[in-house]
Amino acid sequence: MSGPRVAIVGVILESNRRSPPAGEEDFRSLYWLEGDEIMEACRAESPFVALESSAFVKAMDATGPWEPVPILLAASHPAGPIEADLIDAFVARIGAGLEAAGPLDAVYISNHGGMTAMNGEDPDGEIIAATREAVGPDTPVVVTLDLHGNISERMVDDCDLIVGYRTNPHVDMVERGEEAAMSLRLILAGLAVPKSAFIRLPLTPASVALLTAEGPYADMIDYGQRRQAEMAGEILNVSLFGGFVFSDVSKNGVAIVVTARRNVAKARALAREIAERGWEDRARFRKRLMSIADAVAMALDRDRDPVIFSDSGDNPGGGGTGRTTAFLKALHEAGPQDVLYGSFYDKPLAEAAHAAGEGATISARFNSHSGGPDDLPFEVEAEVVGLHSGDVVGRVGSEQGRTLRLGPSAALRIGGITVVVISDRSQTRDPVFFEMFGLDIARAHTVVVKSRGHFRAGFLPWFPPERVFEIDTDGFTSPVLERFEWAGLPRPVYPLDEDTAWTAPSW
Ligand SMILES: [Zn+2]
Structure with a gap:
């Protein structure tokens, strides 16, 4: 087989600080795949794995030769923080697998982005950083994430492209997996040299206020997509993460990740535009429930x-x-x-x-x-x-x-x-x-x-x-956030703290 050699890794978990920790059984009971069984699971007509993982593989299959190097794909239902030994084992397995894989042309990471660990608040960042460490600075690393991901600087810095879901309820996983594959093809062809800009707002709405059919979050996403379409020659991706407030960590907050094809200044300008509009609109992120x-x-x-x-x-x-x-x-x-x-x-x-x-x-x-x-x-x-x-x-x-x-x-x-x-x-x-x-x-x-x-x-x-x-x-x-005692959220944060201030980065 010829074509680029692309490694596949991923650990999917959304962590709620109050829920019982996620251990080996939580992953075994949903899925924990290594080696060739990954390809079989991703190529199935009705896959049990995350639809974006499957769609990435199917889109790579459809767009030319490639040589997949499947290493590890695991997922749990949303639970508490992952147990320390387990995340350490996953990170070690991914690092060792990448190093043993021989020369690689790229890596695809299929994570959620909202994972925390008993021994750290950014295991998604740890996985991305370990991947970068293993493959070096010149091998493209493309990541798909759920829009409830909580984004850290490290997650953005240590990969080339993050593609986040754009719908809540989530119905675009297949499109996002396909987009990740198509973008990787562009990068491998030298048609894009991605440069990302990242802004996180001190804004942690409950998920019920993060719908994408209508409302303030929908308006942010629509604006980002419209601007991306206008700047299609310049901008490769706009991903707006609503985040998962119940992770209750310092990296919580609505996150804007804009990736330019080449020019980071374009990415920064658009990220700032979107962030400023979202912040202006913050009062609309409150929502009332029925008793x-x-x-x-x-x-x-x-x-x-x-x-x-x-x-x-x-x-x-x-x-x-x-x-x-x-x-x-x-x-x-x-x-x-x-x-x-x-x-x-x-x-x-x-x-x-x-x-x-x-x-x-x-x-x-x-x-x-x-x-x-x-x-x-x-x-x-x-x-x-x-x-x-x-x-x-x-x-x-x-x-x-x-x-x-x-x-x-x-x-x-x-x-x-x-x-x-x-x-x-x-x-x-x-x-x-x-x-x-x-x-x-x-x-x-x-x-x-x-x-x-x-x-x-x-x-x-x-x-x-x-x-x-x-x-x-x-x-x-x-969703009534005022009822919980928070341990890790950045404070002040809106809507919990009315007097939260934010100013755009000057870069
Ligand atoms: Zn989600």
Whole structure:
């Protein structure tokens, strides 16, 4: 095989300081791949790996000869900081793999960007720096990141190009993987010698205020894209990171990374333009939620159109346990009809339902095992109305076409509420979580999901934005930032501190 030799590495984790640390089992249960199994996983039609990793490989395959050098790809669901020994092992494995690989023409890194470690707050930076160290200053290093990445100077300095998602809910992973591959082809052909500018604002909005359909963040992204299009000959990429506030580290803050084809002055000027507009607009990054009491009243109201509620304090996609019960209990006590509730992460309960069989009535014990402070036990009589292996393929939105492995799953009917129980700590962002049991979303009067925002894409066919409500529930991902004690955020920071000041870099 001829063509450029491109190494592939990546460790994907979004870390919430309050969630239990991410250890080996968290990665083994989602994926941890080395060597050739990486290529097989990336080339699959419905990959279980991150869609941008897969799209990068497929785009490289489609655009000419290349020789992939797959080293390590691993991912965990969002959790707490990664354990110290584990990140050290990943960094060492990547460094050793790159050094053993022989001459390389480039490296592709598929990370999230929002990882923290028990022994450091910038493991993404550590991976990028270790890569640079191994391959030297002249080998291009291209990185894809989630828009919830928290960006450090080191991350920008030690690679050639960062390509971040531009949509929240995330639906552009394939495009961004393809963009990374196409940009790498340009760089390898000598048509771009990337130079990046980086600005981080003292602005840490909750994720519910970082939507890209409309709002202040959408306006920033749209402006960046418009300016990039106007300067297409000069600018290679504009990535605007909303960040993940729950990482709670000093590098938190909305980050602007602009990469010029050659001229760093162009990148700096555009980064400053975007940052100044975003900062001017900061008051719009506040958002109000609906109380549980109002949501329950709404669930009982039959004279309205169907709605969907986000159990926003307990989003497994942000490190939530997926097991808080307050909202479910409140709904059950009120007794609304035609409610679909998904998905509760409770393996023992799913197994009990499988053991009892479809049609059985069981005493459903939610949270029979220990959990977080809001994972309170709840016992109720339930009918088992559906059972499934949990092996499904995402149908709509951010997981469309991706293989999901939810483990033994069950649908339990509790009065007028049908609760989906799963065995993987996964956020409910796709209709398949209900459809795998034959449940009809179109016939529900109220749908409740343990997801912060990605469900908006998956459930858009039934629920346009005006029928979406974010409910103020407790948990590790509550968007009410004032309720938490923060340990690492840069202070002052907006919106927590009203009197936060910022001035643009003078360079
Ligand atoms: Zn994200």
